Amino acid sequence: MNAQLVNEISIFVLAVFLGFEVISKVPTILHTPLMSGSNAIHGVILVGAMVIMSEATGPLQIGVAFVAVILATINMVGGYVVTDRMLEMFKSRNPRGGARS
Amino acid sequence: MHLAPYIVLLYLLAAVLFIVGLHQLSSPKHARSGNLVAALGALIAVGTTIDLLHHSTLDLVLLVVAIIIGAPVGAVAARAVKMTAMPQMVASFNGVGGGAAALVAIVEFLRVPNHSSPSLVLSISVVFAVVIGAISFAGSAIAYTKLQELMRGTPITYPGQQPVNGAVAAAIVVLGVLVVVGTLSSLGLWLLLLLALVLGVAFVLPIGGADMPVVISLLNAFTGLAVAGDGFVVGNPVLIVGGTLVGASGTFLTKMMSDAMGRSLGNLLFGAFGKIQVSEAAGPGGAKSVRSGSADDIGTLLAYSQRVIIVPGYGLAVAQAQHVARELADALEKRGVTVDYAIHPVAGRMPGHMNVLLAEANVPYEQLKDMDEINDAFKTADVALVVGANDVVNPAARNSPGSPIYGMPILNADEAHNIVFMKRSMRPGFAGIDNELLYDPKTIMLFGDAKDSLTKLVAAVKAA
Numbered sequence: 029m030n031a032q033l034v035n036e037i038s039i040f041v042l043a044v045f046l047g048f049e050v051i052s053k054v055p056t057i058l059h060t061p062l063m064s065g066s067n068a069i070h071g072v073i074l075v076g077a078m079v080i081m082s083e084a085t086g087p088l089q090i091g092v093a094f095v096a097v098i099l100a101t102i103n104m105v106g107g108y109v110v111t112d113r114m115l116e117m118f119k120s121r122n123p124r125g126g127a128r129s
Numbered sequence: 130m131h132l133a134p135y136i137v138l139l140y141l142l143a144a145v146l147f148i149v150g151l152h153q154l155s156s157p158k159h160a161r162s163g164n165l166v167a168a169l170g171a172l173i174a175v176g177t178t179i180d181l182l183h184h185s186t187l188d189l190v191l192l193v194v195a196i197i198i199g200a201p202v203g204a205v206a207a208r209a210v211k212m213t214a215m216p217q218m219v220a221s222f223n224g225v226g227g228g229a230a231a232l233v234a235i236v237e238f239l240r241v242p243n244h245s246s247p248s249l250v251l252s253i254s255v256v257f258a259v260v261i262g263a264i265s266f267a268g269s270a271i272a273y274t275k276l277q278e279l280m281r282g283t284p285i286t287y288p289g290q291q292p293v294n295g296a297v298a299a300a301i302v303v304l305g306v307l308v309v310v311g312t313l314s315s316l317g318l319w320l321l322l323l324l325a326l327v328l329g330v331a332f333v334l335p336i337g338g339a340d341m342p343v344v345i346s347l348l349n350a351f352t353g354l355a356v357a358g359d360g361f362v363v364g365n366p367v368l369i370v371g372g373t374l375v376g377a378s379g380t381f382l383t384k385m386m387s388d389a390m391g392r393s394l395g396n397l398l399f400g401a402f403g404k405i406q407v408s409e410a411a412g413p414g415g416a417k418s419v420r421s422g423s424a425d426d427i428g429t430l431l432a433y434s435q436r437v438i439i440v441p442g443y444g445l446a447v448a449q450a451q452h453v454a455r456e457l458a459d460a461l462e463k464r465g466v467t468v469d470y471a472i473h474p475v476a477g478r479m480p481g482h483m484n485v486l487l488a489e490a491n492v493p494y495e496q497l498k499d500m501d502e503i504n505d506a507f508k509t510a511d512v513a514l515v516v517g518a519n520d521v522v523n524p525a526a527r528n529s530p531g532s533p534i535y536g537m538p539i540l541n542a543d544e545a546h547n548i549v550f551m552k553r554s555m556r557p558g559f560a561g562i563d564n565e566l567l568y569d570p571k572t573i574m575l576f577g578d579a580k581d582s583l584t585k586l587v588a589a590v591k592a593a
Contacts, residue, residue, distance in 0.1 A: 033250060036361055036369055043357075043370050047377025050148055051155040056474045056499075057481035058160060059386050063346045064219045065154040065164050066379055069147050070226050070352050072171055072371035075178045076233040076359045081192050082182035089236050090188075094195050096232035101199025102206075103226035104175075108168040109207035110218055115161040117212075117485040 061114045068107025074100035132181070132366075139177040140367040146170030147371055151378060174367045212486065213446045216479045217276035220269045220345045223352055227265030230355035231322060234258035237362045238318055246311045251362060256305045258358030259318060260325045265351040267329025272345050275338050276478065282338025290335060291399070297328045332398075337533065339520060340397050342479045343386045347398075350379025389474040390537055419555070419567055421574040424582060427549055428589020430573075431457075434511035436467045438503065440542055441483045442476050444517015444552065448579035451490035454516060457583055458492070460590045470496050471503040471513075471540050473521035504541045513545035517552070517579045523564045532562060548572040551582050 054062055077096040084093040132140075147170045153163025182188070203222070210218040234255045241247040247255075274280040301324050308317040336344055353375025360368030387394045431437055439458065445451060458468040470492065476483045484497060498506075507513060515522055522542040525532040542548055548571050555567065566572060575582050 032364060036364070036366065039366055039369050040357065040360075040373055043373035044377045046148060047151075047374040047379075048381050050152045050374070051378045051381060054155040054382065054385060055157060056389055057484045058155060058157060059346075059382065059389070059480035060215070060219070060342065061160055061164075061481070062154045062382055063342075063349055063379070063386075064215075065160075065167060066151060066353070066375045066382070067219055067223050067226070067349050068164070069151065069167050069171070069371055070230075070349070070356045070375040071222075072143075072147075072174055072367060073226055073229045073233065073352075073356045073359060074171075075174050075365060076356070076363050076368050077229055078175070078178050078182065078192060079363050079365065080233050080236045081195070082185070082188045083240060084188070084236055085240070089239050090191065092232050092239075093236050094191055096229045096236065097192060097195035098199040098202075099225040099229035099232070101196050102203040103222050103229060104171055104203070105200045106203030106207040106218075106222045107226075108164060108171070109204050110210065110215070110222065111164045112161065113207065113210075114215060114485065115164060117488055 071104025143174040224269030231262030254361035262355035263325035264329040271333040424585035432593035442518020450580040513542040
């Protein structure tokens with residue numbers, strides 16, 4: 029086992045615990061926006077697709093990587109935009125405000 | 130891949146922004162800025178990666194072209210989608226993410242030279258990312274077609290379904306092991322991709338449309354895990370952190386969502402829906418009478434009530450009737466009637482759907498009552514006005530153990546003195562089951578599009 033792998037495993041394990049802890053007690057109204065927001069976050073797969081694209085050789089690899097970049101971009105861009113649209117709806121109520129019970 | 134220190138630090142910054150964003154997304158006040166914070170993190174991650182690429186012109190051109198194709202597709206789709214279609218939009222974005230994760234792993238596997246064998250870590254994470262990513266892709270596609278009503282939303286079952294699905298899953302495991310130990314080369318991987326796609330379809334088919342938001346949330350967690358797998362495949366820390374965060378928080382969120390429906394996740398995914406067809410056929414069918422009323426009658430009833438509770442559902446969203454609903458509430462309040470809205474946690478097609486719609490119509494926040502808050506008030510309400518909701522007031526959830534929604538907490542609309550049901554037809558709700566409340570002697574039906582009916586009611590109340 030090399031040092032890089034050990035690092036990666038450490039990062040992974042810590043991120044698992046962080047993921048469970050970072051969202052606690054979410055009100056029902058935010059379930060869908062939260063799902064949508066985290067859906068956008070995994071759009072970071074674009075990073076992987078970019079790396080693959082630059083390393084691919086031959087038509088098959090390049091073709092598959094090309095499709096991967098398109099799909100990943102849709103996930104990332106669409107994900108954040110659609111989440112923002114959902115949350116946009118909440119702003120109008122802030123002036124009348126009041127804490128949610 | 131060896132990464133320069135400044136790249137690792139920039140990735141760390143991106144990861145921190147993901148964490149902060151995710152945290153803010155779970156509180157109503159900061160949710161919107163949380164999304165923007167996470168988006169900034171994504172931008173930094175992508176920008177940093179540009180510096181990491183081998184600069185060959187062809188690759189760079191293709192990369193830019195692919196992004197130029199993808200970005201507007203995502204943005205336009207996200208902008209154009211109607212509020213009612215939001216859940217299936219999320220499903221499709223999740224699906225393409227899962228697809229991308231599977232493809233990234235495949236390319237990396239293909240890059241291993243023919244005569245050398247890939248390292249164990251590489252092949253395990255490739256197999257993992259391909260399988261999970263492909264299940265997420267295919268499952269999301271089915272969720273999309275069900276919610277978009279391109280396919281019937283009711284559970285699709287056939288004899289021997291569970292064993293067949295089990296066999297496909299077992300085949301995936303065997304094939305996966307063979308690929309990992311190196312008996313099979315890239316051909317095995319393509320076969321694995323195919324089987325995982327089949328499993329994704331087969332897994333979602335038997336799940337009813339009403340449960341789709343929970344399934345989408347689960348598949349969202351799947352995609353996160355696939356992305357984390359790719360992080361190991363290409364040796365990139367930001368993929369590991371981003372993907373794992375989504376995988377873990379998504380699993381947690383999925384559990385919260387199924388809890389809100391009063392169901393266990395296992396029951397929702399594999400259980401109850403297989404059995405309903407039987408118990409429903411045996412249940413009360415045949416001719417039962419319903420009472421329907423005119424808008425004028427019902428308007429008068431409402432106008433002379435003390436307390437009216439509006440129960441909004443998907444029908445309200447479809448008819449875009451939230452503004453008229455508010456007009457009706459205003460007209461009633463002018464006459465001194467107390468009006469509240471009873472919001473079931475899963476009313477509509479996604480949790481929070483109704484809150485969003487009614488907020489858009491500027492319904493005062495204090496009038497939106499959670500289920501626990503309002504349920505005792507139905508006893509004292511003169512009228513429960515059910516606008517396009519169905520399953521969330523179905524007493525079968527309390528009374529008939531054979532029903533697929535048995536055990537789901539419901540709004541006690543049946544305890545009101547009168548129940549007014551606004552529906553387009555006698556068609557059952559999204560869960561595909563009959564509602565005995567429709568036949569209750571206290572119930573009056575008002576057939577028609579929710580918006581038209583509400584408009585008529587407003588006029589009737591004003592005239593009363």
